[in-house]
Amino acid sequence: MKSKLIIAVAAMGLTVLFSSCQKVPQTEIDAATAAIQEVKDAGADMYVPEAYQALVDSMKSANEKVEVAKAKWFPSYTKAKATLAVVSQMAVDTKAKSEARKVELKAETEAAIVEVKALVEENKGLIAKAPRGKEGREALEAIKADLAVAETTVTEVEGLLANGDLLGSNSKIKAAKEKATSIKAELEEAIAKKGKK
Structure with missing residues (x-):
């Protein structure tokens, strides 16, 4: 009886452990990448090169955070997701600057x-x-x-x-x-x- 309880507790612990492992925020990465491409297609790299470069650098930083998180035993993509959200907003702002x-x-x-x-x-x-x-x-x-x-x-x-x-x-x-x-x-x-x- 005691061993069944220990196995049940261990199984629950493993379930909690594996469910706490986050997945790579691929949807956010894809959305940010598409937003940057849209901004580039609008000519931001020519019309507002500094803002465009800052956008590209932020995306690079987000990708680095994803890679750092992947290398960990229990990856947490919270920082990467936050940076990706910033990148998406920067893309909107950069496109507006380019149009202006x-x-x-x-x-x-x-x-x-x-x-x-x-x-x-x-x-x-x-x-x-x-x-x-x-x-x-x-x-x-x-x-x-x-x-x-x-x-x-x-x-x-x-x-x-x-x-x-x-x-x-x-x-x-x-x-x-x-x-x-x-x-x-x-x-x-x-x-x-x-x-x-």
Whole structure:
């Protein structure tokens, strides 16, 4: 009788022991992995690289916690599950930041297009006032060529923007704006020198 009781207690102890062993939180891991892939597909790695890298690092940390727990006799995945929940929330936040950055870049690019078009027109007006001497003619031809490039760039940027290439269009229009601004400064300086003579 006593031995049956001991066996029953031992069996219950083993049942409690094995039932307390947790399973790997595979569902949470899969959900977090899918969320990160969705964020990457939305372009977060390009538009908000710091936030995306933090997300990837957090997922790596969660995976490390799972591996540490697996190595134990009685694994507990509580910390890993908590980190995975944080990763899922970070994915939502990162995707929102990425979308906001896209809107910001598009607005910035559209504003720069307007500025470059205005600068090109202003520069064309300044060319008419610029000195014409022997050296001036050559310089004006070079400036006209640069302005033509800026106009072509505006058309290219509008095409890139229409195709959704926000980063490419933004960097191109910034370069065109910089060039058009330097041309304006050069023309204004030449006109000012002409006025002093």
